[in-house]
Amino acid sequence: MPHILLGDDDEELTQLLQEYLHNHGVTCDCVHDGEAVIQKLKNASNNVLNGAAAYDLLVLDIMMPKIDGLSVLRQLPNISDIPVIMLTAKGEEIDRIIGLELGADDYITKPCNPRELLARINAVIKRTSAAISEHTPLPESRLHLNQNQRLCQIDGIELQVTGTEFDLLVALLKQKGEVVSKAWLSEHVLQRELQPFDRSLDVHVSRLRKKLQPFHDEPIKAVRGKGYQLVL
DSSP states (O other): OOEEEEEOSOHHHHHHHHHHHHHTTOEEEEESSHHHHHHHHHHHHHHHHTTOOOOSEEEEOSSOSSSOHHHHHHHGGGTOOOOEEEEESOOSHHHHHHHHHTTOSEEEESSOOHHHHHHHHHHHHHHHHHHHTOOOOOOOOSEEEETTTTEEEETTEEEOOOHHHHHHHHHHHHTTTSOEEHHHHHHHTSSSOOOTTOOHHHHHHHHHHHHHTTTOSSSEEEETTTEEEEOO
């Protein structure tokens, strides 16, 4: 049974979602401010070191007391590589882009249908689990991707990447030197069909490109009308 953490200051909403998710096979712990989210994840990381199971996913509101959701996202790479779905009333395009730029794997605006949230939770967990169990050998490269531990190194230097960014690197590295279509990447990495105005994939690639640029001027080429090509 998947085990997720839900950080949202709306206690009535979290109780309803907790009951709905529990009835559909998802265990859900709830906290109501950003500080508690961080503490829960730190405790979970320590428990993992002692052999306990970690959270499979974090559902995170933006507007929370003490520490807001975006600030939590900024701190997350130092705490956990847990996948994140943003769940928020801030539905403007710029809010969604910022959330994705900070490493969120998906973004849902309130009010949301609990069934849609459940579907997205299962999709992200399925994608993450599939990537973890992937053992296909990768081509030789300056990039070293440990698919079991989900660690990324370049020239021996560890690079902090989100779960989606890691999956993108695996997908691109498997076809190194070839142009990989956006439609294929969206379907295989984001687990959904590419929609005409969906910039989620572009945002993830842009963020990943910035992290790689200290090692190469143009690590991922955008081929107009075709897709992306890893050249690192």
